[in-house]
Amino acid sequence: MTPSALLSLPMILCLGAAAAGLLTPxxxxxxxxxxxxxxxxxxxxxxxxLVTVRREGIQSMQVGGWAAPFGITLVADLLSALLVLVTGVxxxxxxxxSAATLPASKEAGAYYPLVLVLVGxxxxxxxxxxxxxxxxxxxxxxxxxxxxxxxxxxxxxxxASIKYMSLSLMGSVVLLCAVGLLYGAAGTxxxxxxxxxVPGLGTPNLMTAVSMFFLVAFALKAGAFPLFFWLxxxxxxxPAAVTTLFSALLTKVGVxxxxxxxTLVFTQDSQLTSTLLLVxxxxxxxxxxxxxxxxxxxxxxxxxxxxxxxxxxxAALGLxxxxxxxxxxxxxxxxxxAKSALFLVSGATARVTxxxxxxxxxxLYRTQPLLAALFFIPALSLAGVPPFSGFFAKLAVIQAALRxxxxxxxxxxxxxxxxxxxxxxxxxxxxxxKAPPENQPEEPTRPLSLGDGVLGPCMAMTLFMVVLGLGAxxxxxxxxAAAGQLLDPEEYVRAVLGGRP
Amino acid sequence: MELFLxxxxxxxxxxxxxxxxxxxxxxxxxxxVLLGSATNLLIFTINGLQRGFAPLVPEGQEALSPPYADxxxxxxxxxxxxxxFGLLALLLxxxxxxxxxxxxxxxxxxxxxxxxxxQ
Amino acid sequence: xxxxxxxxxARLMAPVLLLVSLVLAVRGHDIPGGGFVGGLMAATAxxxxxxxxxxxxxxxxxxVHPTRLAAAGLLVAxxxxVPSMMEGRPFLSGIWARLPVPGTxxxxxxxPQLFDLGIYLVVLGTAMCFILGMARGEDTTAPEMxx
Numbered sequence: 001m002t003p004s005a006l007l008s009l010p011m012i013l014c015l016g017a018a019a020a021g022l023l024t025p026x027x028x029x030x031x032x033x034x035x036x037x038x039x040x041x042x043x044x045x046x047x048x049x050l051v052t053v054r055r056e057g058i059q060s061m062q063v064g065g066w067a068a069p070f071g072i073t074l075v076a077d078l079l080s081a082l083l084v085l086v087t088g089v090x091x092x093x094x095x096x097x098s099a100a101t102l103p104a105s106k107e108a109g110a111y112y113p114l115v116l117v118l119v120g121x122x123x124x125x126x127x128x129x130x131x132x133x134x135x136x137x138x139x140x141x142x143x144x145x146x147x148x149x150x151x152x153x154x155x156x157x158x159x160a161s162i163k164y165m166s167l168s169l170m171g172s173v174v175l176l177c178a179v180g181l182l183y184g185a186a187g188t189x190x191x192x193x194x195x196x197x198v199p200g201l202g203t204p205n206l207m208t209a210v211s212m213f214f215l216v217a218f219a220l221k222a223g224a225f226p227l228f229f230w231l232x233x234x235x236x237x238x239p240a241a242v243t244t245l246f247s248a249l250l251t252k253v254g255v256x257x258x259x260x261x262x263t264l265v266f267t268q269d270s271q272l273t274s275t276l277l278l279v280x281x282x283x284x285x286x287x288x289x290x291x292x293x294x295x296x297x298x299x300x301x302x303x304x305x306x307x308x309x310x311x312x313x314x315a316a317l318g319l320x321x322x323x324x325x326x327x328x329x330x331x332x333x334x335x336x337x338a339k340s341a342l343f344l345v346s347g348a349t350a351r352v353t354x355x356x357x358x359x360x361x362x363x364l365y366r367t368q369p370l371l372a373a374l375f376f377i378p379a380l381s382l383a384g385v386p387p388f389s390g391f392f393a394k395l396a397v398i399q400a401a402l403r404x405x406x407x408x409x410x411x412x413x414x415x416x417x418x419x420x421x422x423x424x425x426x427x428x429x430x431x432x433x434k435a436p437p438e439n440q441p442e443e444p445t446r447p448l449s450l451g452d453g454v455l456g457p458c459m460a461m462t463l464f465m466v467v468l469g470l471g472a473x474x475x476x477x478x479x480x481a482a483a484g485q486l487l488d489p490e491e492y493v494r495a496v497l498g499g500r501p
Numbered sequence: 502m503e504l505f506l507x508x509x510x511x512x513x514x515x516x517x518x519x520x521x522x523x524x525x526x527x528x529x530x531x532x533x534v535l536l537g538s539a540t541n542l543l544i545f546t547i548n549g550l551q552r553g554f555a556p557l558v559p560e561g562q563e564a565l566s567p568p569y570a571d572x573x574x575x576x577x578x579x580x581x582x583x584x585x586f587g588l589l590a591l592l593l594x595x596x597x598x599x600x601x602x603x604x605x606x607x608x609x610x611x612x613x614x615x616x617x618x619x620q
Numbered sequence: 621x622x623x624x625x626x627x628x629x630a631r632l633m634a635p636v637l638l639l640v641s642l643v644l645a646v647r648g649h650d651i652p653g654g655g656f657v658g659g660l661m662a663a664t665a666x667x668x669x670x671x672x673x674x675x676x677x678x679x680x681x682x683x684v685h686p687t688r689l690a691a692a693g694l695l696v697a698x699x700x701x702v703p704s705m706m707e708g709r710p711f712l713s714g715i716w717a718r719l720p721v722p723g724t725x726x727x728x729x730x731x732p733q734l735f736d737l738g739i740y741l742v743v744l745g746t747a748m749c750f751i752l753g754m755a756r757g758e759d760t761t762a763p764e765m766x767x
Contacts, residue, residue, distance in 0.1 A: 002708065004710050004711070005705055005711070008701075008705075008710070008711040012698055012701070012702075012711065015694060015698060016694075016695060016698050018691070018694070019690075019691040019692070019693075019694035019695040019698070020691070020695060021691075022687050022688055022690075022691035023688055023691050023692060023695070061710050061711075062710055063710055063711055063712050064701075064710060064711070064712040064713050064714065065704075065709055065710050065713040065714075110687065113691070132577055132580070136580060136584065139584045139588065142588070143584075143587060143588055143591065146588070146591055146592075146595075147591065150595055150598075153598055153602075155599075155602055155603070155611070158595065158598060158599045158602060158611065159599075159611045161595055162526060162529075162592075162595060162596070162599060162608070162611070165588075165591070165592050165595065166521065166529050166530075166533060166592070169533050169536075169588060169589075169592070170521065170533070170536065172584075172588075173533075173536045173537065173539075173540050176540045176544070176581055177540050177543055177544075179544075179577070180540065180543055180544030180547055180548075180574070180577065181543075181547055183544070183547075183548065183573065183574065183577070184544075184547035184548045184549075184574075579656075583656065587746065590747075590750035590754075591750070593750075593754060594750060594753045594754055597754050
């Protein structure tokens with residue numbers, strides 16, 4: 001398959017399957033299988049893309065054959081390709097988990113097509129080569145997420161979606177302003193073209209102002225301090241499968257966009273942006289984890305940990321060295337799997353105990369041994385305990401901070417890691433270890449087994465974490481190569497604009 | 502003219518953000534409408550106001566004859582309007598649903614009832 | 621307002637609006653117009669029917685479920701990009717041909733028009749989805765107001 005076809009396939013597959021799914025009769029099985037097949041295909045395309053980019057360098061294509069920088073460009077460097085692959089894997093996980101947990105009536109509705117649209121939007125955001133289309137794909141993704149959040153229309157969901165929607169739309173307004181201002185100043189929005197033109201514009205202050213618009217817009221999408229408040233207000237209301245999908249993909253698009261824009265376009269005032277990103281990252285880590293410590297609702301607690309981990313990513317971006325960007329990419333991959341595993345397990349726990357409230361749980365260690373193990377590994381991994389993937393990812397971030405002689409970030413990362421461990425142990429103690437609450441009649445619950453289909457996806461995620469932990473070397477190597485591409489925009493520019501200087 | 506439009510953009514943003522801070526969900530939605538329009542006007546203004554031909558190559562010619570209007574900001578605005586339209590329609594459906602559920606469009610009502618249902 | 625006036629106007633205007641919407645969609649490639657405007661205009665036709673005769677009547681006139689309409693449109697639009705991929709050119713490259721139509725110098729047809737048709741359906745379907753969704757559970761026919 002030609003690289004140009006590979007680049008457009010993720011979006012064609014997802015949107016096409018979403019449309020085809022809506023045209024099938026309103027039954028659970030055709031839509032479920034269509035979604036499953038599409039996700040398998042998406043993961044395969046992602047893998048092929050990654051192999052192609054690794055072997056032949058950055059790939060680009062011009063949609064409709066209109067030459068860059070005038071047309072719509074799709075570009076895949078190692079980071080994009082890796083993220084598309086991970087998106088495919090996550091899509092597959094979430095769809096198979098949904099098939100096991102959701103009632104058939106919901107599966108028969110618009111659920112799977114919406115998931116496909118969301119995944120298509122995410123892939124589009126990862127692969128697009130210009131800022132306006134980044135905006136468009138982010139909106140596609142957000143539109144699907146709004147509907148997914150409010151699909152059951154329970155009152156708490158309505159409240160959550162109204163908050164989430166209004167704040168996201170405000171973020172979109174900021175992003176659109178940023179895009180408009182940048183076009184007014186630079187006359188182009190093609191990322192590669194911008195990388196060439198922006199340094200020579202002669203209006204560095206204006207560019208810094210514009211870059212702040214982008215910073216605010218993407219930080220809001222990523223859920224960074226002080227713009228994270230929409231996240232814990234909404235992520236705990238939809239079914240576990242939807243929360244997993246959101247936590248795995250939505251905020252990552254914000255982080256990816258930050259990384260892309262601040263490595264490729266706005267490199268002129270790196271002192272200011274890097275200081276801002278470092279402060280933002282540090283505060284995000286701390287506020288996230290402190291917010292989590294106070295929570296006793298399992299999913300709210302995990303939502304706060306999303307924020308805290310986003311802090312690591314943003315701080316790593318702020319350090320802006322090769323080792324820091326390597327750490328960022330490795331951490332991103334690890335964290336998507338770890339967080340998803342925890343949300344999936346929280347869903348499975350709630351299935352057994354019928355609650356997300358930690359006070360009402362207990363004794364799961366004895367009644368659900370497999371579930372306990374599947375919680376324990378990602379929890380330790382998230383906190384950064386060896387030998388799981390989180391250890392190497394966190395170690396990489398801390399090492400990068402030490403190498404940049406930024407003691408504050410390194411110290412914060414260590415302390416937040418410890419607090420994360422404490423917070424995970426709280427869930428362990430409350431849900432799995434302590435005696436069941438007394439007012440609850442002891443009902444004999446059958447231990448969940450792999451046959452239920454609920455634990456399969458959790459198991460897969462956990463397995464990834466063990467594999468990434470024991471065999472961290474290839475991942476770090478890949479991340480290092482991807483970081484090299486981020487730091488050297490020349491290859492990107494050449495891939496998009498061809499021989500043009 | 503540009504000054505006038507710039508002031509209008511500022512006014513629209515101010516009005517939009519003011520609406521966002523109110524307690525009525527419908528007003529919040531209206532605020533988002535205003536913000537969307539403000540952004541579109543901003544894109545329109547920032548890219549320079551000038552009299553020019555429509556950017557269509559006349560028949561029998563190979564290239565555009567200046568002065569022609571830059572089509573790109575217009576394409577942005579059109580796309581942004583489409584997206585804004587779609588998302589706002591979605592928000593309105595949601596608001597409608599919430600209003601049916603609670604009988605009011607006050608955000609506080611939505612929230613207190615949530616707390617009640619939790620107890 | 622007198623519902624008789626409303627009914628008559630709606631009955632007369634809806635077909636006209638639909639026709640104009642099609643004209644807009646077809647002429648759109650080289651002169652102003654296009655699938656998006658056309659689709660919106662078609663949606664206004666059905667919205668008018670809804671205001672005059674109520675939600676069920678408008679839904680019945682649409683015949684197809686609006687989400688399915690939008691989905692079909694999306695498929696058509698995506699499909700319009702595939703032939704160029706078969707030729708080894710990038711996705712969505714336009715392929716044009718001239719149909720020999722007597723009396724003219726040939727009718728220009730191509731994949732971009734297919735794309736426009738898809739967009740027309742997507743916009744019509746989505747807009748109807750929202751309009752019908754918002755009108756759910758409400759009496760939308762124009763109320764008889766005294767004065």
